[in-house]
Amino acid sequence: MGSNSARHITRLTRDTLALILAGGRGSRLKHLTLWRAKPAVPFGGKFRIIDFPLSNCMNSGIRRVGILTQYKAHSLIKHIQRGWGFLRGELGEFVELLPAQQRIETSWYTGTADAVYQNLDIIRNHDPSYVLVLAGDHVYKMDYGAMLLRHVDSGADATVACVEVPVERADEFGVMAVDEHDGVVGFQEKPKNPQALPGRPDTALASMGIYVFNTKFLYEQLIRDAAMSSSAHDFGKDIIPSIMKSYRVMAYPFRDMVTGKQPYWRDVGTVDALWEANIELIGITPELNLYDEEWPIWTYQEQLPPAKFVFDNDDRRGMAVDSMVSGGCLISGSTIRHSLLFSNVKVRSYCEISDSVIMPDVVVNRHCRLRRALIDKGCQIPEGMVIGENFEEDARRFYVTQQGVVLVTPEMLGQELHHAR
8 A cells, every 4th residue: 555545544534433333232142231231241351342343443543433332331331431541632532432311312322323313413523524333343353444445435425344244144234235336236134035145145245334424424314314203213224225226335345455355253243153253262373363463452451460370280280271361360270271261260279161261250169160151250150060061951050052152140140240340
């Protein structure tokens, strides 16, 4: 990329306001979203899901960001205040929390478009040339500057980022049809029978929930949509289908600029998907590289001591093999295999943990065996408990997924924490 293009992207990103939609419950994550919004769910050992779109904004040069919150947002708000307060307001940089506060309507946010509409006065005060609308609940690394450049060069009124997904999973997304110039000619939100790509019956084109709008055009469409009582006030269901015939709506395929391949992108919207995406990180060369110095993932850096492994007897050896172990962990005479331990996990002696994801502040007491488990933050696993070996017994106490992953939360153990975590 030449210096002129780089300067052009710098100007575009400076003229852009990013809005991250972070109000969703994420009900497919079951008990994990009982006390937190989906974007606040921990991921990757020390992050939360929302850190990925936020880091993408910072690394893309977009330093004006609003986060639209609604459902059980306390832990999300606390995370943003602690970890994302480093921008300089006097330089016009900010990460701003925009909770549902009935600014225009007397209702809470009723859809993704309504969430943006109810903050029109705030958007107008920032006076951006472009508005970048982002989902707050996907895990990926993406340069939004390249998408903005394509949006402007194509003369689009709106641009929708898209990825290729297996057609059997496409009913979870907005499914797009495009012409030979990447113009959007069809858009169905979560269709029962998704349309496959021409000549590729096993693949569909899915919206990533990422949109670029020319600001004046966005104002017009949101005001028009708000006046329609029949609308669900949603970008995927209403705004995009209503504009694609009369205006220039372009698709932006999410591809690596060098290889042309589709990069890593995960909708970790189910317990199985969340467990799998975390376990993938343990691999020798995972698709998502958390060690990438050129595209760092930022988060709240809790001050913790290094992980510690104690005891070296034949029957009581503190060790972790083929695993990721975060700061503050203490492995005392137990064996961890092919697992990911988040911050501040304590594993007492004589335990065996394999193929498991252990979220922060968990204590696993002595003589436990955990296999293919996902343990929620703050759980105290009682001494001698066995999880992941007898699914019938597990199903009576916990939540067992279709793929045999056992989700354990404090409430299931009778430990009523009942606070935003």
